[in-house]
């Protein structure tokens with residue numbers, strides 16, 4: 394997914410400023426100033442129509458960064474009030490995404506459109522390709538009747554000049570389940586009863602109009618308290634910065650965490666449990682089983698495709714097992730999962746062992762705000778060794794492979810991957826459930842993001858480089874030992 | 877620019893610069909025209925010290941140093957434009 398575009402950098406700058414504000418001791422007042430500090434009087438207006446609109450949008454970005462809902466905002470509540478609420482709340486909000494409607498462009502509705510490249514040719518294949526009679530020729534040009542057009546794209550495919558295009562609404566186009574659509578005023582709106590919290594819309598919007606409700610202030614409060622705070626870093630962390638995972642862990646200690654655990658530790662448990670589950674199911678005569686660690690996929694089964702439920706492994710996720718281990722070892726601790734994923738925030742809210750979730754971007758912002766240079770950090774020594782396969786959970790194919798190795802060659806296991814969710818794949822998977830069979834394998838790894846967790850919506854590094862780094866770190870470890 | 881020696885390009889991949897956008901600069905070497913290859917010398921640094929300038933240093937990150945000149949809010953495009961000036965002259 395996209396990293397480092399302007400919208401991402403704006404989001405990070407807002408976050409850095411709010412963390413600095415929290416640490417300054419004058420949080421409320423400084424929080425109020427963020428939009429004005431970023432766009433002071435007479436400053437250049439880089440993106441929008443005027444400085445006031447820029448500030449209004451920055452204010453809404455800050456509301457999300459403080460964990461608030463823009464849907465409930467009344468435009469006049471001061472950021473200091475949102476900051477004060479963040480200092481008092483017991484629990485972060487249940488829905489994890491919010492639409493910054495001031496930022497939303499209200500992109501033109503998706504439709505098939507004839508551009509002026511149309512030559513009004515004699516063959517006119519578009520008119521015959523259309524099964525709905527939606528195309529006619531007017532003034533020597535092809536014209537589409539919007540009432541009749543079903544957006545089947547047949548005309549697009551046959552035009553010899555590529556003159557017909559599909560106008561897309563980026564967020565709608567990215568959503569695998571049709572959960573984001575435009576409301577009456579033309580702005581995007583998320584249907585929470587369908588939303589998987591996968592973050593695809595957030596990553597795709599060119600205006601940065603979809604935002605996560607951050608738990609950063611809650612986490613900073615936890616760090617300030619006298620409780621032990623455990624940072625649990627997802628396997629994808631190994632690819633996020635030029636510094637090693639051990640230095641990142643030391644950086645987190647500098648930032649105030651007490652202990653750092655690799656979520657790969659929980660991934661080892663997931664792999665073994667899943668291998669057992671798989672063997673039992675095959676014994677029983679099942680034709681396939683899907684993995685269960687992708688949070689967006691879990692939501693998809695719950696909300697969109699309950700017919701898949703019987704085929705999903707009962708195994709808990711690496712985050713869950715890691716948090717459980719943390720709570721057993723340090724009974725009164727506060728657990729913070731740190732990962733690339735928007736959906737994990739949702740999962741974290743539902744998991745009794747996970748207190749907070751922070752994404753990699755927020756982790757980066759924390760380092761910036763506290764001036765922590767990772768290159769100068771020590772090499773943190775993790776208490777538990779993790780396996781090669783567990784470290785590879787962040788890559789597409791990694792989870793299925795781990796189940797295979799953890800099975801120790803005892804069963805016939807044919808891994809196959811759903812590498813990225815989209816409407817077509819979702820439909821296909823529903824067919825597998827109907828037939829009780831998957832044509833390509835018997836253990837189906839499902840990851841909502843194409844490429845795996847290293848391509849999550851809240852990453853710091855380019856996904857190719859990140860994948861390389863993760864694999865290199867995995868190669869240093871030993872293979873998982875089958876039980 | 878005298879054509880002695882190579883143009884020295886130091887990309888800051890320190891933590892602040894990296895988070896504020898330098899991850900894109902990792903691709904710089906691949907994006908240069910092939911005929912520039914022996915004219916520039918690209919290296920990665922960890923913190924050029926700029927981000928620690930009082931208060932607002934991080935806002936100008938990422939930094940790239942080309943010979944003696946420091947470039948703030950650096951992007952691949954910005955660096956290439958600067959190199960064009962230096963190489964053409």
Ligand code: SF4
Pocket residue numbers: 496497498499500562563564565575580581597598599600601602603
């Ligand atoms: S992509 Fe969606 S959220 Fe972004 S501006 Fe367009 S309609 Fe709004």
Ligand code: SF4
Pocket residue numbers: 490567568569570571572573583584587588589590591592593594595
């Ligand atoms: S399912 Fe994903 S893309 Fe669709 S609205 Fe929810 S977070 Fe956005």
Ligand code: FES
Pocket residue numbers: 888889890891892893894922923924925926927928937938939
């Ligand atoms: S991290 Fe680049 S100047 Fe400090």
